[in-house]
Amino acid sequence: xxxxxxDQATVDQAVALTREAGRRTxxxxxxxxxxxxxxxxxxxxxxxxxxxxxxxxxKLAQDFPGDGVLGEEEAPTPSSTGRRWILDPIDGTKGFxxxxxxxxxxxxxxxxxxxALGVINLPALGETVWAGRGLGCWSERGxxxxxxxxxxxxxxxxxxxxxxxxxxxIEAFRAAGTTLRTEGxxxxxxxxxxxxxxxxxxxxxxxxxxxxxxVILSEAGGRFTDLTGQPGxxxxxxxxxxxxxxxxxxxxxxxx
Numbered sequence: 504x505x506x507x508x509x510d511q512a513t514v515d516q517a518v519a520l521t522r523e524a525g526r527r528t529x530x531x532x533x534x535x536x537x538x539x540x541x542x543x544x545x546x547x548x549x550x551x552x553x554x555x556x557x558x559x560x561x562k563l564a565q566d567f568p569g570d571g572v573l574g575e576e577e578a579p580t581p582s583s584t585g586r587r588w589i590l591d592p593i594d595g596t597k598g599f600x601x602x603x604x605x606x607x608x609x610x611x612x613x614x615x616x617x618x619a620l621g622v623i624n625l626p627a628l629g630e631t632v633w634a635g636r637g638l639g640c641w642s643e644r645g646x647x648x649x650x651x652x653x654x655x656x657x658x659x660x661x662x663x664x665x666x667x668x669x670x671x672x673i674e675a676f677r678a679a680g681t682t683l684r685t686e687g688x689x690x691x692x693x694x695x696x697x698x699x700x701x702x703x704x705x706x707x708x709x710x711x712x713x714x715x716x717x718v719i720l721s722e723a724g725g726r727f728t729d730l731t732g733q734p735g736x737x738x739x740x741x742x743x744x745x746x747x748x749x750x751x752x753x754x755x756x757x758x759x
Contacts, residue, residue: 621715
């Protein structure tokens with residue numbers, strides 16, 4: 504049985520909602536009105552995170568009644584339709600609170616076949632990358648495609664943070680001739696999907712950190728898995744590549 508494409512109208516609405524959520528966060532970006540708290544797990548949350556998630560949840564409930572929602576800042580909403588929205592109101596909060604413009608707003612829709620659409624919005628950069636199943640991957644510049652770099656030497660590899668990497672892993676990537684940079688979170692995945700980087704690695708993630716990535720990378724011609732090589736969001740880690748170097752990157756991480 505072939506998997507049906509998502510309808511374009513739903514993709515368009517998801518892009519519009521994510522962009523508006525991002526526009527709302529700019530009110531607090533580099534602002535003295537930004538209020539910072541720390542959750543029980545020690546991670547930061549701001550009034551911008553909470554406002555963007557509340558906005559998205561309210562609009563999704565209005566526009567797609569019965570769909571479930573999984574977000575970072577509020578309790579999950581159960582689904583009566585078999586569909587679930589997955590959102591991260593600000594991916595890269597630690598950078599956001601320091602005025603770094605690489606944070607993103609993430610939104611994805613999951614149905615019975617998997618992730619059906621995904622949006623990475625970069626409000627401070629004025630850029631959005633999105634994809635719908637069967638409809639391709641896009642940005643403001645037009646169709647988005649991964650790079651054609653087919654070898655580890657010279658590959659541009661992104662990661663959110665090196666703090667959880669073993670020194671031997673860092674050395675393995677250095678010895679393989681890659682360029683390892685910490686331009687991570689949703690921004691790193693957007694770079695891979697648009698061909699400006701060749702791989703993006705997250706050693707630890709939650710589903711809402713990478714909800715859009717399976718469909719965005721697939722529709723851009725790349726590949727997304729966890730660090731065991733399994734597709735989907737449940738593995739607790741993330742690897743996005745142009746597909747050509749995916750297995751080699753996995754091997755470096757395992758052996759390093």
